[in-house]
Amino acid sequence: MSRFIDRVVLHLAAGDGGNGCTSVHREKFKPLGGPDGGNGGRGGDVVLVVDPQVHTLLDFHFRPHARAGKGQPGMGGNRNGANGDDLVLAVPPGTVVLGPDGEPIADMVGAGTRFVVAEGGKGGLGNAALASRSRKAPGFALLGEPGGVFDVTLELKSMADVGLVGFPSAGKSSLISVISAAKPKIADYPFTTLAPNLGVVSVGDDTITIADVPGLIPGASDGRGLGLDFLRHIERTAVLAHVVDCANLESDRDPISDVDALEAELAAYQSELTDAGMGHLADRPRVVVLNKIDVPDAADMAEMVRGHFEAKGWPVYAISAVAHKGLDELKFGLYELVKAHRKANPPAAPERIVLRPRAVDADQFDIRRDPDQSGGFIVLGAKPERWIRQTDFANDEAVGFLADRLARLGVEEALIKAGAEEGCSVTIGDVSFEWEPQTPAGVDLMRIGRGTDMRFESTDRVGASERKYRKHVRRGLIDPDEELLE
Known part of the structure; x- marks a missing residue:
């Protein structure tokens, strides 16, 4: 006997975006072929759609975990990765979508009504798309963004006369x-x-x-x-x-x-x-x-x-x-x-998609004091946080590209006005780093090789390992004389 299920908790994950490709065109008699790395594909969305033929949430009761398709990585020859498949979940008319806090976020009424619960991650740009006048052959590509992960509750309120x-x-x-x-x-x-x-x-x-x-x-x-x-x-x-x-x-x-x-x-x-x-x-x-x-x-x-x-x-x-x-x-x-x-009361029609563009002069980031780090700062904003997720920190040129983007956005200038000092901790998204205002950013620099950046080749600042060593010496945990004898 089939069961009537009118309340379920779903664990939904959208697809991750594919990574961009780092590639250089190689062909006989074309020594300067240039970059030809393609872009990564977009991750699939998780979408709820009202289907009048569905009358219960039984299927979700037995399969509460669902994930959309991942975007494919870009390839050489300017070939973009395929987009991930959207995951479309059919729900009965009258389904209410509740967020983690129990507040309703969508009321699914009307055949064909669609609601995107989790958006897929954007694909990373390949090095062909990152080429510019000053960076003719980028030795890096952007990473794909992770897809959204959400836990929602579906609650069915019967549609009867x-x-x-x-x-x-x-x-x-x-x-x-x-x-x-x-x-x-x-x-x-x-x-x-x-x-x-x-x-x-x-x-x-x-x-x-x-x-x-x-x-x-x-x-x-x-x-x-x-x-x-x-x-x-x-x-x-x-x-x-x-x-x-x-x-x-x-x-x-x-x-x-x-x-x-x-x-x-x-x-x-x-x-x-x-x-x-x-x-x-x-x-x-x-x-x-x-x-x-x-x-x-x-x-x-x-x-x-x-x-x-x-x-x-x-x-x-x-x-x-x-x-x-x-x-x-x-x-x-x-x-x-x-x-x-x-x-x-005529039958409800599917909700129309309304696009609300963000104002051009709207604030794109915000600088706040870090409550967990003395003298530290946190940069909040959709753009900076997205750029952090797209950056391959194992590639110096990619890190330099990130620094240029943040400088052009005005993050460097805002940190100075907020009272940031050299060496202080700055957190953007899930990444914390030491701020070096003396490092030139947002200006054209001579490239010394793919995947490298001359700003990171040499510096007068003491490295993290050296600072750790000196701290242990000051605390008496290490005797430098004994190390010299060894």
Whole structure:
């Protein structure tokens, strides 16, 4: 038997971008062929798409980990790497995407609606794309960026026209089983229904969908019983139908008090959606279904309370799901309410992609003090952090290219204004380095060979190993005289 899953946690990873290629064109009689390294391919995105043919999150329950395709590295001969394949995940209509903090970040309504959960990493540029007037044959290429990694929660809120609400054992499952082809579990004990059941009801030449959700008890809005599992699935219903057991034998319950208790729980429930697009539950049309009138005492009870509900303007239908009494009147009454709602609220169209370009003069980076490093600074910004991820720090020319980019962006000047001193720690992204303001950057320099940079060939600054050695000598951990004797 298939399981109904309406809440899952997904661990998603977009594809990494491919690395750029470092290559020089070699051909007979062409000694100066120039760079011809291609660019790396883009990593694939992880995309959620609404598919009306999908009705549950069961597939994600068994396979919660998903990764998009990686971009291929560039190759010589100006051949770019192939882009990674996007990973498209089909979700049911009504799926809400929640972030790690539990806040909704997307409401998937409307067939074909797409939402990119994780973006693939950009491919690195090959050395052919990095060639310039001052750097005619770059001996390096940029690395591909890693793809985004996100943990999201998918929560399904059923898309139905009518929601059947009522106390446990009120006859909701029996009702949906006789007016549709749904076959829910039916038994004579409470909470028989543990998952929503959807039924398609034919009314003339048209159809409506009805949701039978788990039974409600007082305190459900605070999580008692199956409370939140129940309430989640009626948020998007156009009509709420109170199914009342008129043959109930409990002395402290009657149809009027049952409906009042249900209304109190509906009023207390707060949706996780900021805007479900259908207004508050208190504003939805109501219908009262007085069930089990095949029992003589229940029929009398139905007649006694009918006037109370009709005075509120709520349509009242006395039925018997077992004896099949009053079902046609109920179906056509529900259909009229649903048809009016459909006319006022046409089906949601797929969301259109809106591009919002970043302002040209917007701040591209920010300088802040490093709270974990005395005298240190942190450079924040999408561009600097992306450049750090693209840099191969084992290649001096690539490091020099990074220094030129940061200088042209204004990072060097901003650090000076912020009070940075030579040798202080500067952190960009996941990389920390010692700042050397005397090193020329952002200017044209003579190249001394591919993969090298003359700025790193010689320096008067003491290296890290030498500084470590001197510190150990000062602390008495190393005796320099003994080392000389050795």
